Amino acid sequence: MKNLHIANPVLGLLLVLASAGMASAQEPPTIFDPVHGEISPGTAAPxxxxxxxxxxxxxxxxxxxxxxxxxxxxxxxxxxxxxxxxxxxxxxxxxxxxxxxxxxxxxAVGAIMNRMRLTLEGDADPTRRSRAAEALGELMDAHSLVPLRRAVEGDADGAADTSAMVRASAVLALGRLNHPAGNAVIAYAIEDTDVSVRRAALSVVLIVNFYREYDALVSALGDADPVVRRRAAQLVGEFRPCPPSRRC
Amino acid sequence: MAMRGWRKKFWMGSAIALVALASCSTGSSSSGVLPGVQAIVFEQRAFIGADGNDVVTQGNRLTIDYRRYVPGGGVFVLSPPTPDGTLTNLTESFAGVDILGLDVSFDATQVVFAMRTASDDNYHIYLANVDGSDRPRKLTFGMYNDIKPIFVPGDRIAFMTAQPYTAMGTRADEYEHRREVTQLATISISAGDADRRLCAQNLSHSADPFLMSDGRVGFSRWEHLGPVNDVKLFAMNTDCTQMVAIAGQHDKPANGLLQVQEISPGQFISIATSRQGTIQAGTLVHIDARARSGATGLALDEQHARFDILTPAVPTDATSPASGVGRYRRPFPLGDGRLLVSWSDGDVNGRNELADTAPNFGLYVWDPETGHRTLVYDDPDVWELYALPVRVRDIPPVNQGVIGPAPDPTTPAVIGSVDVTVTSLDETVAGGSLDGMTLSEALTHTRRVRIIEGFSSEVGAIRQFGLTRHEGAAILGEVPVLADGSWEASIPSLLPFHLQPLDEFGLAIRNQLLWIQAMPGEDRRCGGCHEARSGTILPRTGPTTLAQQAGPVDRNIPIPDRLELPWFNAPAGENVQDVFNAACVSCHSGGAGDPFAGRSYTVQITTRDGEMLTFEIPYLDLSERLIDTYYEREVVSYPASYVSLLYPSAMFEASDVMGEMPPIWVTPGEARTSRLIAKVNAVSEDDASSWAYDTPPHPEDVGGSLTREQRMVLIRSVDLGGQYWSRHNVDGADMWRMARY
Incomplete structure (x- = not known):
């Protein structure tokens, strides 16, 4: 049996050089390794x-x-x-x-994602459900699309979350996930009953790829909330979608 | 703002002590601190939240703090610049103000600043009169943060922006999945957003622009490329062309060089600190980037820049300084050797967070002769930052590129080298046929230059690009180097690239670990492969290079035409795995004929529930069999080939790994020193019987075969960084196949 302590010679070298640098804090360390390129000071692995x-x-x-x-x-x-x-x-x-x-x-990430999904779907505390949704977004795995979509829209396997805070977190997580199938869910959330969810949805429209759900943006121009209207107007201006009745 | 009780007592005591200290140490009263300066302008930033508690942690993590919105600040003019001078609030008419950077116009009549208000979601650029007349005018309006503005020649304002660039947004490294990294941009004073011009992209933040006496804009740039992760000093023309390094690329006293100002041509004053955890505060460092010899006139030599720490008691990292030492923010040279600085006593690091007590930055003059600070102004309930004297200054030359219409972003740029064999880098090459050669000697063997586009996980839902620290990568081309060592290629403008000179075997001789970029229509010809900055590189054969005579190789190609190397799950023929399936798995899939059959090591993970999960990783298995990380329907991980080849280099300090570890099969970014590549060997593009390594090529030594192109798939994949994901195998790949840019 062999326990691996420093499996990577590149990183091992990093550690050695960084340690040498720390030994004399005021002496500028040499940070350019001729073989492996630049080694950045202060980034030694703990x-x-x-x-x-x-x-x-x-x-x-x-x-x-x-x-x-x-x-x-x-x-x-x-x-x-x-x-x-x-x-x-x-x-x-x-x-x-x-x-x-x-x-x-x-x-490790599989087991963690599984527990986050279970928390999102079953925990009694909306703050924990909200953070579970947020974590599913941060873990950046496409498998989280289904539970996040369910939290926003509901589906055959479960209803949408009753907490606006959780739905808003799920929408933000979909923005983080940046999965093409999430764009329709974001559009759906632009018409959510709660203004915090609608605002959250509009805040991620610019950071997902290939957003094409322009109708939802145009509809939001008539929203009761002035912030939603302003953001929708900015997004319409950004995308300049072509109305169906016109040739653009 | 009302001063809270304990703070007021502390302030009164400290003020008395400071005035006494100042009198003791300098022999002058604070009223004479800034002779000849009638007023200063600065920003106040709040650190007390609506609940009355200190806001400490926000903004502490990064080099720039645009995610730290704490209302209660403003832009102030102090006249005269003394603790009892008169304060004028230029942003008084706005509610919920937070300020992030400011500058005074050349004629000292206007202030430009970045402000977020209670009614706005983002920081935007505003212009105000120094005398407080008229309400400040808003110049930018987008759904993104515009921060740290400065006046630049040509009646323009340069600043940092988080504005997305294309359908893919702004390139952002793996630390910035929000896709909100800040890049440089300019607007005209008269037109604002209507004349907005974006500069070329970096893969991480750019920060803290400052004007140089030659009219260029200097700035700090967070560099993240493979193992590189730090903040360096760069400069560019005001039209964003000729983005070049100034200091910190080869050596520096801390991870980050921030909030830089020019003292005189080639000399700068900077804050040096860790990139995070010190609230953007650190030690004062003098940077001398002037070339020492060989140059006519002023030349900057980033390779040999010198750093002189002026406040050696201040840590260059996030450790706590001794009491009374504190940390500094943005030094401004007053012209007489002294610096107008912000300074706070205390830890100014994570210990402030643990104590829920924010540091208190005030304004001081720092004297290099004595090392003493003299108080200019400090309100203990807010931070005073980015102070500038209100005085007329010379206007540097106007770059002609800012005159006329903005360039068409679809216009390509041209990059190249006069003679790629010229280098100033004192390095030795390891591996392959060039093993042990100096870099200078090895570069004479350069046949091509590989141009690599960088992108990050903004391409879609991926946890990271694989078991590697490298970002997403696509090859635009491997451009031939001509007989005189020159090469040229036209490439898409605005995007970040890095280069690799290749030998006849297709192996990178060196991996440039720095992003370069070019503006539309720009010609960026290097002298060599990091040539000496103090000399001039001339074409070997005449007034122009052979590459110039031939014209640039057209590599201005859309995304679908760029060569990406997805490991698995892309269409057949595009995957690295396809090579293994065709030529390797018959022996290396754990079967009876596998020389490594039965050899493996295990990784154990204990879950939060106490469950012990054990994963067995084969010593070498090149099949596409999925390593068993399938868990409760949620996650399927990488194929056996990827895990067994990349895991040994991906993790270290792995005390939870048990069993026989294989060698480092793949060193991401370095095909030349990777065991996998040495084993299969690399064949010359000229001579099918010429090999890069002395060992017999594999699998030919056991009766199998690999074509040169198959070998090049493996070499390219490793040289790029060993990524698993690309735009070809991420969800949404079909959309990327239709994207141009």
């Missing part, structure tokens, strides 16, 4: 113990930075702790970076 320590008790920005630098650190024990952050952290940035790190764990 140890598993450092990661665990900061996940448990670190400041949010420290945790976010360390997760980014620990992108390729295999830390089994970090997985459940970060999964808990997805639902329990009050800091949106921490939840986002926790999901960012977890989606790089090809052998």
């Amino acid at each position: 140890s598993e113990a450092e990661l665990m320590d900061v996940i448990r008790s670190g400041a949010p920005s420290r945790l976010m930075g360390l997760l980014e630098h620990g992108e390729m650190v295999e830390c089994n024990a970090c997985v459940p702790l970060l999964e808990a952050k997805l639902l329990e952290s009050g800091n949106a940035g921490v939840r986002e970076l926790a999901a960012w790190w977890l989606r790089r764990r090809p052998f």
Whole structure:
């Protein structure tokens, strides 16, 4: 049996150089490795113990930075702790970076997605359902399309979520997912009964690819909410959709 | 804003102490801090939320903080610039104000600033009179943030914007899936959005533009390309052409160089700090980018830029400084050697978050002779930032490119080299037929230059591009290098690219880990492959290169025509897996004839429920069999070929891996040193019997065969970064097949 400590010589070199740089903080480190190109100062990967320590008790920005630098650190024990952050952290940035790190764990992400789906579909707490929807978006896997769509529209397997907060989070997650099949759901949400959902839907129209559901935008020009009307007008101006009655 | 009790007591005590300290250390009163300056303009940013608590964490993560909207700020003129001077609020008529960057016009009569208000979802550019007359005029109106404006010659304003560029939006690296990275743009003062011009894209944020005395715009740029992840200094013309590096590409004292200002041609003052976690504050560093020898006139040499840390007690990372040391933000050179700075005592890092107490930035003059700060102004309930003296300054030369209509974004650009064999990089090449050669010697073997377009997960719903840190990649072409070492190609403008010189075996000799880009119609010819900046590279054969005489190779091709290398699930014939299926799986799929049959290692994951999941990864299995990560209908992971080839290089510190680990089959971005490529070997484009590695080619050594093109699929895939996803196998690939740009 062989335990792998530093499987990647490139990253191992990174660690060595970064450690040398840290030993003398005021001496500018040499950061150009002739074989592997540039090595950026201050981005040395943390140890598993450092990661665990900061996940448990670190400041949010420290945790976010360390997760980014620990992108390729295999830390089994970090997985459940970060999964808990997805639902329990009050800091949106921490939840986002926790999901960012977890989606790089090809052998862990399936189980996490499954639990997020179950939380979205069955948890009694709308805040947890909302964060589960958000996490499904951040995990960036197309398999989340179905539960997110269900939360917004409902389908044969379940009704739409009764909480506007959850529906709004699901719409934002669909924007994050950026799946072509999500565009129709976003359009559907532009006509949601709750204004927060309608606003959320309009906020993601520009960040998904190939949005073509122009009718929903035109309809929103008559919305009761002035913010919705303004955003819809801006989007119509951006896309300049051609009315069906005209040749453009 | 009312001063809260404890804060007021602290402020009063601190003010007395600071004035006393200033008097002690400088021998002058604060009223004489800025002789000859009648007024300063600065922004105040709130850090106390509506609930009365400090807002600490927002904006702390990144180099720029446009996601930190805390209403309660404004643009202020202080006249005279003393703690008891008169304050004029130029944004008083707006509610819910937050400001993100400002500048004073050349004639010192106007202020341009970025503001978000209670009635707006984004930051936009505004113009106001310094004397406070008339209501500020809004110049931009889009559904995206426009921030950090500066005046530039030609009656224009340069700034950063998160405006999407194309149907694909703005390229954004994997850290920025919101697709909201900021890029440079300009508007005219008179027309605003009606004359809006976007500059070429980077894959990450650009930040903090500043005007240089030669009329160019300097800026910080977050560079993310494979293992590179930091913030460097760049410059460009005001028409966005000739985007070049200035400092930080080869060496620097911290991860980020931010909030830079020019002191004199080639010399700059900057904040050096970690890219995140210090609220954009750090140590003061002097940068000298002037070429030391060999240049006539002023030349900048980013390879040999020198850095002198002026405040050595301030950490260059996110660690806490000693009490009284604090951190600095945006230094502005006053012309007499002193700097107008923002400064806060305390940690100015994550410890502020843990204590739920924001730092307090105030305005000071920092004297390099004594190292002392002298207070100019500080309201302890808000931050004072980006202070500038209100005084007339010279207008640098106007770039002719900003005169006339905006360029057509569909017009291609031309890139190339005069002589690709010329380099100033002191490196050694590893692997293949060039193993052990100096880069300079190896580059004489360059046959082609590979042009690689960069994009990111804005292409669709993917968790990442695979088990690699590299972004999405497409090859525009592998352009021949002519007999004099020159090459040229026309390419789509505005997009980010990087280059790889190739040997006769198709292996990259070096991987340029820096994004380059060009504007519509721009010609960007390098001297060589990172030639010395202090010299001039002349064509070997006459006044023009052979490539110039031949004209650029047309690689201005639409997205569907660019070569992408999806690993699996793209149409047949496009996948890397197709090569394995055709020539490798008969032996390498775990069957009886597989030399690695039965060899594997395991990865264990403990779920939050305490369940132990064990995944077995084959030592080498090149089949498309899916590695068993199928879980409760949710996720199907990568084929065995991808996991067994990429996993060994993807993770480290993997104490949860047990069993016999294979060698690093693939080093993403480096086919030349990858075991997979050395094993299969690479064949010359000239001579089918000439091989890159001394070992026998495989599978020919066991009776099989691979064509050169099949080998090139593997080489290209590894040189690009070992990505699994491309626009050809992501959901929505059919849409990408119809997209042009």
